[in-house]
Amino acid sequence: MPKKPFDPVVRIGLTVLLGGFTLIAGGMFLSRPDRTIPPFSIGSQEGTVVAVHVPAWTSDPDIETLIRRFQKVGASHHDFRSMKVRPTTPDDPATLYREVILYVFSDPQWTEPETLRRYLATQATADARQQLSVEEAAFRREFQRSARAGFTYSLGRTKGWLGPIPDPSTPEQRQNIQILFDDLVPS
Structure with a gap:
């Protein structure tokens, strides 16, 4: 029995979910504090x-x-x-x-x-x-x-x-x- 492809709505939902995680992770990485100096x-x-x-x-x-x-x-x-x-x-x-x-x-x-x-x-x-x-x-x-x-x-x-x-x-x-x-x- 051949694999059934994902429904387009599920595909869009997974894309939004993974894209959201990627954006959040990227934003956290880019806005991280400078650890080479003490907090001030x-x-x-x-x-x-x-x-x-x-x-x-x-x-x-x-x-x-x-x-x-x-x-x-x-x-x-x-x-x-x-x-x-x-x-x-x-x-x-x-x-x-x-x-x-x-x-x-x-x-x-x-x-x-x-x-x-x-x-x-x-x-x-x-x-x-x-x-x-x-x-x-x-x-x-x-x-x-x-x-x-x-x-x-x-x-x-x-x-x-x-x-x-x-x-x-x-x-x-x-x-x-x-x-x-x-x-x-x-x-």
Whole structure:
């Protein structure tokens, strides 16, 4: 007895089913997360300063990999949108990212928009050589100490480090900071 061919409706149904699975599998493959860097999120961004959150279990070598990826993006095409950073100089379409400063934290409270604004306000006060209140000075120190790493990009030059935010009043050699790369200051 010869085999009976599939009914056209069954054939269409199987084609739709297999096509759907193929589309879903292809979409999942194409939209998979980048596993070469640790998971991260942009907690907040104020102008050129970006607070990045990584999970608490992220190791220093993983954070170094993330910082080096930012360096690679800055060196290759100067467009940090692929790294979830909004343009820092949106008024200039030729150079959307003239300067980017990243601070990496494990504790999400330090990446909140209000916390970053408060830190930047204390930084502006300190830069103006005005006296900070005891509370604000303590907050500033704690914010800087809580950072796990940082990255600075300025017109194609970069600096990356592991450790707290460097205190400009103390030489970096005396701080608990590991400089990964630094070409901000020409040799």
